[in-house]
Amino acid sequence: xxxxxxxxxxxCIALAYAGAASAEGFFHRLRVDSLVSDGIALYHSGDYKGxxxxxxxxxxxxxxxxxxxxxxxLDYYALGDYKAAxxxxxQCLKLQPDFVPALFNLGVTEIALNELDDAxxxxxxxxxxxxxSVRAHFDMGLSAYMSxxxxxxxxxxxxxxxxxxxxxxxxxxxALAEYKTGNLVAADTETAAAxxxxxxxxxxxxxxxxxxxxxxxxxxAKAAFETAAKxxxxxxxxxxxxxxxxxxxx
Amino acid sequence: xxxxxTSWLPARVARIALVAAVVASIGTTLSQGPVPANASPPxxxxxxxxxxxxxxxxxxxxxxxxxxxxxxxxxxxxxxxxGEVTASTMIGGLYNDNGHFGGGYGQFYFITxxxxxxxxx
Numbered sequence: 001x002x003x004x005x006x007x008x009x010x011x012c013i014a015l016a017y018a019g020a021a022s023a024e025g026f027f028h029r030l031r032v033d034s035l036v037s038d039g040i041a042l043y044h045s046g047d048y049k050g051x052x053x054x055x056x057x058x059x060x061x062x063x064x065x066x067x068x069x070x071x072x073x074l075d076y077y078a079l080g081d082y083k084a085a086x087x088x089x090x091q092c093l094k095l096q097p098d099f100v101p102a103l104f105n106l107g108v109t110e111i112a113l114n115e116l117d118d119a120x121x122x123x124x125x126x127x128x129x130x131x132x133s134v135r136a137h138f139d140m141g142l143s144a145y146m147s148x149x150x151x152x153x154x155x156x157x158x159x160x161x162x163x164x165x166x167x168x169x170x171x172x173x174x175a176l177a178e179y180k181t182g183n184l185v186a187a188d189t190e191t192a193a194a195x196x197x198x199x200x201x202x203x204x205x206x207x208x209x210x211x212x213x214x215x216x217x218x219x220x221a222k223a224a225f226e227t228a229a230k231x232x233x234x235x236x237x238x239x240x241x242x243x244x245x246x247x248x249x250x
Numbered sequence: 251x252x253x254x255x256t257s258w259l260p261a262r263v264a265r266i267a268l269v270a271a272v273v274a275s276i277g278t279t280l281s282q283g284p285v286p287a288n289a290s291p292p293x294x295x296x297x298x299x300x301x302x303x304x305x306x307x308x309x310x311x312x313x314x315x316x317x318x319x320x321x322x323x324x325x326x327x328x329x330x331x332x333g334e335v336t337a338s339t340m341i342g343g344l345y346n347d348n349g350h351f352g353g354g355y356g357q358f359y360f361i362t363x364x365x366x367x368x369x370x371x
Binding site: 033038041068074077099100104108133134142145153163167168169177180207210214221234236237243244248 | 294298302310
């Protein structure tokens with residue numbers, strides 16, 4: 001009987017200990033989640049430094065928390081610290097290799113770092129696994145365009161625009177890439193598609209002006225540059241338009 | 251025998267002279283003033299091409315959704331984040347082949363609001 005009581009007592013102590021440990025784990029998790037939640041709220045409000053602080057606190061409690069590390073990478077990117085952002089996204093992938101959002105964001109960060117070959121490798125990896133990923137095709141196009149592979153860029157932007165016909169930037173970028181390859185007809189068609197979706201797209205009017213110049217249609221070129229100048233929010237673009245209009249003349 | 255007339259110049263002086271000549275040439279071209287309509291003014295084309303190739307105001311546009319959204323409490327779920335990457339269409343701030351996840355930022359992002367269009371100016 002006495003032995004039975006001792007066993008029961010030990011059992012109770014063990015259960016109490018396990019319960020306490022579990023409660024501790026629960027409150028630990030709650031604390032980490034609360035910090036991550038605060039960090040995300042600060043990220044959305046644009047307080048990226050404050051947000052980094054919250055994620056740092058979360059990671060000090062739970063260094064293998066993929067979400068906190070991933071979210072901190074977004075903050076670093078927003079702050080322009082692309083190296084730190086890339087490092088966080090890489091760490092996420094070490095902790096969770098199938099976390100494709102971290103891989104995608106790493107690709108975007110490689111573009112920002114001008115590591116275009118690395119970016120292309122990443123986006124190709126995503127395209128291979130998800131052939132209809134509109135974002136991967138778009139960013140593959142951007143990486144190709146920036147590295148001077150305009151033909152490849154045209155193909156990728158075409159896929160992005162085909163998958164998502166409302167994708168204004170895909171149409172504009174494809175038009176730009178077509179212009180670079182010398183295909184003025186295709187460039188004109190894509191510019192028209194971009195302007196149909198956004199008739200206040202100053203850059204597209206600028207591109208239309210350049211196309212008209214190349215076609216020898218100075219009257220329409222001038223009209224396009226005038227519209228671009230009127231719509232442009234960027235003073236540099238406005239000034240460029242004014243200079244070109246002056247060169248075209250009456 | 252080396253017939254290069256610059257060979258007797260120090261390399262640095264030659265480079266400076268070359269740059270000055272190029273700048274002067276561009277200046278002369280640009281200062282020629284208006285040309286008749288339909289004459290495809292080369293200066294205008296050069297300016298436009300140069301701007302399209304190098305001006306940050308005109309470079310290829312980036313997606314208004316550069317990065318996938320934050321994940322975790324207060325953000326989207328990991329599954330939704332994966333959906334943002336893999337979806338073939340985009341609606342609002344989120345991506346899904348079978349309709350949006352809700353809570354996005356609105357289809358208008360991709361249509362006509364320049365101030366929200368991620369560089370659509």
